[in-house]
Amino acid sequence: MPSTTQTSTTARDKGGAAPTAPPRSHPSRRRRPDRWLAWGFLAPVTVYLIAFYAYPLYRNVELSLRAYTVRSFVQGGAPFAGLDNYRTVLTDPAFGPTLTHTVVFTAASLAFQFTIGMALALFFHQHFPLSRTLRALILVPWLLPLIVSASTWSWLLNSDSGLVNAALGVVGIDGVNWLTSPGWSLTSVIIANVWIGIPFNLVVLYSGLQAIPTEMYEASALDGASGWQRFWGITFPLLRPVSLITLLLGLIYTLKVFDIIWIMTKGGPTGSSATLATWSYRLGFGNLLPEFGPGAAIGNLLIVLALIAGLVYIRIDRRQHLR
Amino acid sequence: MTGPSRRRRLAAVAVIALAVAAGSACSSSADDPTDGGAYLVWDPYPQFADDSEWVALLKKCGTSAGVTVERTGYDTTDLTNKALLAAQQGNSPDVLIVDNPVISTLAEAGALTTTDDNKLDVSAMEKNLLGAGQSEGKTYGVPIGANTLALYYNKDLLTAAGVDPAAIKDWTSLNAALSTVKAKGKKGITFSAIGTEEGSFQFLPWFWGSGAQLTSLDSPQAVSALALWADWLKQGYAPNSVINNTQTTSWQEFATGNYAFAENGTWQLANAEKLGFSYGTIAIPASAGGPAPAPTGGEFVSIPVQKNTGRYDKSQQIVACLTSADNLLTTDTTLSYVAPVAAVQDRQAADPKLKVWVEAVRAAKGRTGDNLGTKYPKISESLWTAVQSALSGGKSPQEALRAAQAAASTR
């Protein structure tokens, strides 16, 4: 234990410093074995990825390239259809609106989740009585199965017997048809999704904050920097790698969200809260007669969106390492 | 130079970990359905635990066929996917109980045996109920019980408002009753218009009651049915929440005692006894009078295709036992369903509370009947979409149904 504390204090002393290039004392001697060793560390995960992700990924691509019916899904022998399923999806009149909903849903969810999560992380980073317990309690929503948390939200937002409208009524504002009017349904599912995403952002950003050495703040406090200046001058730059990964993961999880929307509105009324993910689910699994092909095609389009986001991330990340 | 040996050790550890995970798991699984052993039954009744009467009946039927039965209850929406997946992998259960519109999908997939293969005797079953399990002259399953929709009413509330439920014979008299109730400051009617099969199921009595056909969604009759619902929301006879209500939510609304009517099903009978007020039921009226044909609900028992066709014999005995007259009465009493066999229906109709329901079931129609089969899912999706867009004010009933007909006929 003492030795651990020792090392972590050492780490803390230097943790914030921008990563500097290691002194290359023996470049030729260390390079090659390191490379092999690195893959030794990566071997378990690589084996794992191939064993468990390759087949589903292949399956999703294959489903989207063949003209599957329920019969050929069970019996096999679906004819190869090239990009027909993609064409069907892209030319569907629902594609445009659904894509817009996906972008709005993702952007709004990310912006609010991240900002609120960051604010809460900063707040709880100050040590005050009960801070740890309260922070742990904020995680409780994550313990609930989505069917429960999403149903609770539709309960609260119900037009007639929902608490939100009752509260608005007390203040003298007319109730809103949160889930049943095409104009509000998307907002409602965004609210619920932001709520679900806050704990994730809070926890990851909070552990990022913990890695920032307190000395950095003490030094700037001596300089007389205000809290706001300290945040933009120290916290935010040092939190950049963690913020970036939080946003990237948040983006991926938000693109993928379908259950919460499905439980609250089924993507309706009339598709007004449908995203690509709920559309894909509806086609493949939410109907009496599944259409696996177009469903998988939409799923793959989502993967492409995530790919683009990943490329952007790697660019930013690389620039950071070069600095 | 410790690098390489460490690397090897690390790799070995990884491989062992995976092997242990797989190996220890292997040893503990023994129930492969294709080689003798227990007969697997899947049902959509997760609410029945292992100590319930239903499971006891399954075990008993297994014993009398000389085999052991292993039963799993799945959530109903989950069961369709699960059944397709199992069929794809050649791992279907021996007996599968599913919601009736799913039968045509599974039959289309080639996952179910017909009565020609499995030698089930279905002659006792009522024709209007059996229809949902038939396609192109072949029968893919047996109904285990039927349910349908009717209007529950709050007797206390109607008495106070001075409305006589017996006088409600057509849409005009129903509208008059709703307007009287509304004028007394109470709420009229609640139902479920959610964007799923449930929404179509609830809309169909009105749709058929107008004289419309599923083959022509935009007929003037169909428009009049949708206009009826849309108008109820506009007049405030029905709450806006119906657009997102499941049948359970709508029942909870009725249970508050503030609603005069609720469109709901046979399965609520047990809960109806727990209401804080006295209730009654009437048939859903057709536009021009008389009871409207309601859709049949309820599950079918089927025998999925197996690699080992020798298993059908025992499966058939189990199913025959489940659907024998006495057992049907027990099962359908626990489920609050109406039996699919005339003789048992007569015994149920002796109970005055069930009489309305037995009559309603006799007048009911299968959704996938009329040889619609696997065309029904697409039609139904177009229909509930139209209902949703008309009720949420996006489109007029006419426009909504025209779009629905176009969507249903393109694919």
Added chain:
Amino acid sequence: MTTSPSRAWWKTGVGLVLTGLMLFPVYWMINVSFTRDQDMRATPPHLIPINGTLDGYRAVLDQQLPYLGTSFLVGLGTVALTVALAAPAGYALAKLRPPGGSALSFVLLIAQMIPGIIMAMGFYAIYLTLGVLNTLPGLILADTTLAVPFAVLIFTAFMSGIPDELLQAAVVDGAGRLRTFWSVVLPVSRNSIVTVSLFAFLWSWSDFIFASTLAGGGDHQPITLGIYHYIGNNNQQWNAIMATAVVASIPAAVLLILAQRYVSMGVTAGAVKD
């Protein structure tokens, strides 16, 4: 950074309000779990369960407790396997930066985009062939796929913040890469291990799709499947559903609080000293 006690308590007050706001839907769930059917859709809604009922809890305590044990085992197994797989990978990607490393990170990103239901279908086919359907290790292995890509990326992000000098020093002391990893990198990364474990646990705790596809028929069912006892074909017993969620989250919440206390006490011990 010492604050006066009164100021600190004022912050506790704000913290309580914020937590209260965040947990309001959870309160609502508890409220519904005590509500009778006839009051569930009362207008206006009852803020507290007047005329409450314990029916929901009676049903749950009769039927659900065994499922909790399964959920715990699956959660702990998922945490252990996730950390074991992801921590070395994160270290390699962050510090050893092997060729092809960023391609691997990329694959990890993509891996998370495969819809859960497709993953579950894949596992079903694999498990059926191996005969591992309805087993605990099978479910644990499947649940780790929810957390492993996340874990590797998080470890990479956090471990790249470890100063190279520290690792270099260990190497100079004669430690190999494996020793360095074990006795320097892992202890310093306690924070990220906690974060990863937390999410691995939470994800496996609330997983439904793998549980239903891979363990639906067996003796090892987690609590999420228990909820489906109250979702019948036509009818849902909402007070029992919510009661299950309450009963399921209490022990896990206590565990979370204790774990956080224990771990962050260890971490901050160093910080408070200086």
